[in-house]
Amino acid sequence: MLYKNHWPSERKSHFILKFINKAFIELPLPSNINYYWNLGSLLSFCLIIQLITGILLAMHYCPEIIHSFDSIAHIERNIYSGHMLRNIHANSASIFFLCVYLHISRNIYHITWSNKITWSLGITIYLTMIITAFVGYVLPWGQMSFWAATVITNLFSAIPYIGNFVVLWIWGSFSVSNPTLNRFYSLHYLLPFILTSLIIIHILALQTEHHTNPIGNQSEIDQIPFHQYFTTKDIQTIILISIVIFFITTTIPHTFSDPENFIKANPLITPTHIQPEWYFLFAYSILRSIPNKLGGIIALISSIIILYLILLLKQNNIKTTNHRPNLKLTTWLLSITFILLTWIGSKPAEPPYTTLSLIITAWYFTSFLIFIPLHSNKENKIIYMHKTPLT
Structure with a gap:
């Protein structure tokens, strides 16, 4: 069925309101898309959680190898609801990556890479997420954080001719030490804002393509506006994922954590089995x-x-x-x-x-x-x- 444009024309003259109207109000979508298409809104929700909790954690974190591990303990023990703040940040990152993998699998299954710009931006966003999560994993300066940084950064030494130079440039020293931690902290604070910009561009690129549906046709006849039909579905899944994050955070907060990372980094003791977070496995x-x-x-x-x-x-x-x-x-x-x-x-x-x-x-x-x-x-x-x- 067809629908008419009911938003007042004067509200569409403003750039921001025009973008909101086009992307979230009157965006025409096939009427039969299911909850598998809600992953985009869930990813945006997870990003917002990561930004808010990350900024709040950065107010108390100290990027010094002597104090970084203790500052994490200080956040969890002495800051009001600090343990909740850190656990939400850590566990929502896992939910974030889970939604990304489901989102990529959906796009491959339904062959939605016809818009090359949108697909390329999406993979670039994924690469940015990987780098952001990796440098963030190093910040607690636990045993697994330190040795994961050492092992992964050492891989660049295999690059012919310039490998050792690249490794020393990443470290900022002759080993993973204080300059490395400072660089990773700066990147972990900067990259989420770059990630947000890429996602906004990704959303804008989506407006230029025809949206598919589970049966694969691209009919422009049976379409309905995004609001209020699909915003209702998005709110439902956002509430559900909020309950999941709250349950994990309050009941099993260290499900995705490695026990070795609760030990302060020691360059003289190598863990028996070094492994990254599950979403890098x-x-x-x-x-x-x-x-x-x-x-x-x-x-x-x-x-x-x-x-x-x-x-x-x-x-x-x-x-x-x-x-x-x-x-x-x-x-x-x-x-x-x-x-x-x-x-x-x-x-x-x-x-x-x-x-x-x-x-x-x-x-x-x-x-x-x-x-x-x-x-x-x-x-x-x-x-x-x-x-x-x-x-």
């Missing part, structure tokens, strides 16, 4: 699957960059895998692959996990480089052959 598993350090870095970077290459696939009017059985199976297996890589990343780097990691990593790249393009092109030809002209 899939990349960590890919990194460890290649015995060579440089090969591992290339595989790690390629696992993210490959998401840009999906733009090279030929587009079709049917924007979903629901009607493409082979492509549908491949995307589901790709999701299972991601889960398996995350699980293996949490295991020690020893047989049989190293062998499994290599096999599943090979399947991950094969899915993107061979099976998805192969099935996509093959099914595009079938769709084209059976397409009948409108009369």
